[in-house]
Amino acid sequence: MDLTSSDSEINSQNNTPEIPVKTATIVFAKSGKTITCTENELILDVAEREGIPIPSSCRSGNCGTCQQKLIEGQIQYNNNPDAAKDLEPGMILTCSAQAINTVVIDA
Numbered sequence: 430m431d432l433t434s435s436d437s438e439i440n441s442q443n444n445t446p447e448i449p450v451k452t453a454t455i456v457f458a459k460s461g462k463t464i465t466c467t468e469n470e471l472i473l474d475v476a477e478r479e480g481i482p483i484p485s486s487c488r489s490g491n492c493g494t495c496q497q498k499l500i501e502g503q504i505q506y507n508n509n510p511d512a513a514k515d516l517e518p519g520m521i522l523t524c525s526a527q528a529i530n531t532v533v534i535d536a
């Protein structure tokens with residue numbers, strides 16, 4: 430069944446409202462870059478998009494390769510990464526971490 434233009438207008442009016450996405454700011458201290466992103470973006474993904482080198486391997490929180498020092502701020506993990514339990518205090522797994530508000534990373 431083809432939709433007429435009036436059907437399309439009715440359907441678009443019935444869409445549920447978009448949930449606002451919170452933004453976060455990541456300061457990459459060594460690189461001198463301050464990036465605004467959404468709170469659901471992974472810090473490693475933001476770094477790679479901006480050309481900031483952070484080593485990585487598994488990208489799923491298992492190996493610890495992507496760990497970086499969290500200088501300031503808070504993060505949340507989008508999963509329960511295995512390697513997080515073996516980190517030194519102040520270190521985070523950037524492949525699994527999402528910034529809350531403003532964070533400063535030593536990268």
Ligand code: FES
Pocket residue numbers: 484485486487488489490491492493494495496512522523524525
């Ligand atoms: S890349 Fe393996 S824990 Fe992040």
